[in-house]
Amino acid sequence: MNFEEATEFLRNLTKFGFNFGLGRIEELLKRLGSPHQKLQVIHISGTNGKGSTLTMTAGILQAKGYKVGTFTSPHLHSYCERYKINGTDISRERIAELLTKLRPHLEKMVAEGFEHPTEFEVSTALGFVYFYEEKVDFLVLEVGLGGAIDSTNVVTPLVSVITNVAMDHMDYLGSTIREIATVKAGIIKHGMPVVTAADEPDALKVIREVSLRSKCELVEVGRDVTWKINTSSVEGQEFDLHTMQNSYIGLFIKLIGRHQIVNAATAVAAVEALGKHGYSFEDDIVRAGLAKAVWPARLEMVGADPRVLLDGAHNLHGSIALKKALTEVFSYRNLILVFGMLGDKEREKVVAQLAPLAKAVVITKPNSPRAGDWQKIADEVRKYAGEVYLIEDIHSAVQKGMSLAGPGDLVCITGSLYMVAEAREMFI
Numbered sequence: 001m002n003f004e005e006a007t008e009f010l011r012n013l014t015k016f017g018f019n020f021g022l023g024r025i026e027e028l029l030k031r032l033g034s035p036h037q038k039l040q041v042i043h044i045s046g047t048n049g050k051g052s053t054l055t056m057t058a059g060i061l062q063a064k065g066y067k068v069g070t071f072t073s074p075h076l077h078s079y080c081e082r083y084k085i086n087g088t089d090i091s092r093e094r095i096a097e098l099l100t101k102l103r104p105h106l107e108k109m110v111a112e113g114f115e116h117p118t119e120f121e122v123s124t125a126l127g128f129v130y131f132y133e134e135k136v137d138f139l140v141l142e143v144g145l146g147g148a149i150d151s152t153n154v155v156t157p158l159v160s161v162i163t164n165v166a167m168d169h170m171d172y173l174g175s176t177i178r179e180i181a182t183v184k185a186g187i188i189k190h191g192m193p194v195v196t197a198a199d200e201p202d203a204l205k206v207i208r209e210v211s212l213r214s215k216c217e218l219v220e221v222g223r224d225v226t227w228k229i230n231t232s233s234v235e236g237q238e239f240d241l242h243t244m245q246n247s248y249i250g251l252f253i254k255l256i257g258r259h260q261i262v263n264a265a266t267a268v269a270a271v272e273a274l275g276k277h278g279y280s281f282e283d284d285i286v287r288a289g290l291a292k293a294v295w296p297a298r299l300e301m302v303g304a305d306p307r308v309l310l311d312g313a314h315n316l317h318g319s320i321a322l323k324k325a326l327t328e329v330f331s332y333r334n335l336i337l338v339f340g341m342l343g344d345k346e347r348e349k350v351v352a353q354l355a356p357l358a359k360a361v362v363i364t365k366p367n368s369p370r371a372g373d374w375q376k377i378a379d380e381v382r383k384y385a386g387e388v389y390l391i392e393d394i395h396s397a398v399q400k401g402m403s404l405a406g407p408g409d410l411v412c413i414t415g416s417l418y419m420v421a422e423a424r425e426m427f428i
Helices: 003-017 023-031 050-063 092-112 119-133 178-186 201-213 258-277 283-292 316-327 347-357 374-381 396-406 415-423
Strands: 042-043 068-070 084-085 138-142 159-162 194-198 216-222 228-232 236-242 248-254 300-304 307-311 335-340 361-362 387-390 410-414
Touching: 003 092, 003 119, 003 201, 023 092, 023 119, 023 300, 042 050, 042 178, 042 258, 050 068, 050 138, 050 258, 050 283, 068 119, 084 119, 092 119, 092 159, 159 178, 159 258, 178 201, 194 201, 194 258, 201 216, 216 258, 228 258, 248 258, 248 283, 258 283, 258 316, 307 316, 307 361, 307 415, 316 347, 316 410, 335 347, 335 374, 335 396, 347 374, 361 374, 387 396, 396 410, 396 415, 410 415
Parallel strands: 042 138, 042 159, 068 138, 159 194, 194 216, 307 410, 335 361, 335 410, 361 387
Antiparallel strands: 068 084, 228 236, 236 248, 300 307
16 A cells, blocks of 8 residues: 555544444454553543643653654644654655555454454554554553543553543543543553643542552642743743652743643653653753643644634633633734634533634634534624624635734634644645
8 A cells, every 4th residue: 555545544444433442452453463562651641731741741751862652643734643753753655554564454353253443443553563663762642532442541551641631522431520530540550650630629539549449659730740830921931840759940841821831740740750660850851851842733823914823722621721821821902713613512611711802703614524513603602702704614714814803913713623733734
């Protein structure tokens, strides 16, 4: 297969949809020589902040000189983005080569009566093979959905990280914080350290219970790890951080928003937890790793005239963080919102957070089968904003938003990551 054939093959696997359970991925990996068992993994779950925490964790490991793999999903512009080593995407040729290697195993599984692995299971297996063949020192591994029965949860990590727990993907994970936290805590493994920045009492109770039962040392960001923000602006943030092991004065991150300081604290706690396995990270290593970290489409400025801000605030928890940034960090005359969110999200609650800040809102349709009745949200937006426009094509919607902006105004493009990714293509 070439790259185009390989990605088409993967797209065709989406017909198997969400099919939870670890049986298929375990069988496939066994046939591939169990590469996941030969990797040193930091496993990251959580409702929001997984990607930012991952990139800062990987940055610190790289600053120490390690060869670091990262696996994330979904991608913004290219499937290759999902697999990186020291920040460099896998090549198109390598994806084609690896899928060509995997395909006979998939066909043989089906011939022997096994269910066909899903698209995400195949992409996860591909990642394990790639990172094992490339002999990475560490793999920082992001959960796809939930935790307990996510296809990444076949590893025994050196550290398990749960960034936070909020209401999202309720159709799959549960209808209460406790139920969702129980699924996410499924990545906790016996005797291995756990780091969490969860602050919901019901979520913390679950994580504490599972950690105690699994005989894991639990580090709670906010209790065991604290910080003081010195400066916060569109250029980045400086803060002091105090952990159970160290104090770091004047750390700097380029990532914008107070929630990113929580993510940075979580990343530092995660690498410090590697001390249980004999690793150490000096002050200057932590400092350098954090300072270099970037994460596209999360409070990312991409335009200057007018100013354009991208943020994949794809759920209520994310929209609250965006609102804080818009009111505390950014200054502008008027806010123009370009908004498109999937139909299975809490769209009305998100609108209630963001629409009151905006002079005008342009509603568009995310490029996803889950977009649902995307136009219906206009009725909710009109409760808060005077000018409301509905434009299905994402690029046209962005152009409309920019045309509405005057001197000193800010255009904020937010909602579904699928929509934000398509909009971002206009600026990069």
